[in-house]
Amino acid sequence: MPTEPTAEQLPARTAAVWAALDPLVGAGTPVRVLDVGGGSGMFAVPLARLGHTVTVVDPSADALATLHRRAQTAGVGERVRGVQGDGDLLHEVLADDGGYDLALCHSVLEVVDDPAVTLREISGAVRSGGQVSLAVANRAGAVLARALAGHPADALALLADRGPIPGRPVRRRFTPDALLALVDxxxxxxxxxxxxxxxxxxxxxxxxxDPADVRVLELALAGASPYREVAAGLHLLATRP
Incomplete structure (x- = not known):
């Protein structure tokens, strides 16, 4: 079994996430993975290629159809299962299919009705000692990105945790403290x-x-302050006691 996904599955922007997951998924022992909101298979298919079984729960039928095609093309269709449903109703969607070793919740808490409810549902689907991988948008990074793009008014709106366009639903951005509070x-x-x-x-x-140089730099900065504080996103692994 490979010890990590191949280079094309390790884009620089997600290198830090894969680096955190590697001790869990690259050790050579198959694990049961739950991917909430990962419909198109960006993480599910590479994980299945590593020998793991992955259940993807996503509300979008179109995304799950893409997942199915991608898994079949990669030759891992038997290790990837798509289930249509919402993350805040996992206890109904998965029924008695709990006890996962690892759950992924990437770019999901920004858009769900209640992040706290969704995260509690995910926690309940993971076995004791299992882990949850959380990736969310970082408010500080969003503010700086809009400012550097020449949109100071948008940056101010994001700083105040408001959407830049009045009347349009706000995509949540998180601070590290807010993410840690949700986890707790x-x-x-x-x-x-x-x-x-x-x-x-x-x-x-x-x-x-050079993409390889960018990836090396990204990994070096991901855990270092003050650089991590202004990243586009935040990631952490949490353990269910």
């Missing part, structure tokens, strides 16, 4: 948090930037 409220023990895409998004369009 779900009965999980939080590990160290890191930044996701500290510089990768900024360097993506830079001419001559």
């Amino acid at each position: 409220g779900a009965g999980l023990d939080a590990g160290a948090w890191r930044g996701v895409s500290v510089v990768a998004d900024l360097l993506e369009a830079a001419s001559g930037a």
Whole structure:
């Protein structure tokens, strides 16, 4: 079994997430993975290629259809299962299919009705000693990105935790403290948090930037202050006691 996903499955902006997951999924022992909101299979298919079984719960039938095609094309269709449903109703969607070793909740808490409810549902689906991988948008990173793009009014709105366009639903952004509070409220023990895409998004369009060099830099900055505080996203692993 490979010890990590192949290079094309490790884009620089998600390198820190894969680095955190590698001790769990690259050890050679198959684990049961629950991917909440991961419909198109960006993480599910690479994990299945590593030999793990993955259940993806997503409300979008179209995303699950893409997941199915991608899994079949990759030759891992038998290890990937798609279930249509919402993360805040996992106890109904999964019925007695709990006890997962690892749950992924990436770019989900920004858009659900109640992040606390969804995270408690995910916690309940993980076995004791199992882990939850959380990735969310970082408010500080969003503020800086809008400012650097020449949109100071949008940056001010995000700083005040408001949407830049009145009347349009706000996509939540989190601070590290807010994310840690959610984890604690779900009965999980939080590990160290890191930044996701500290510089990768900024360097993506830079001419001559070697993707391998960007990835190395991204990994070096992900856990280091003050750089992680202004990343585009935040990531942490939490453990169910």
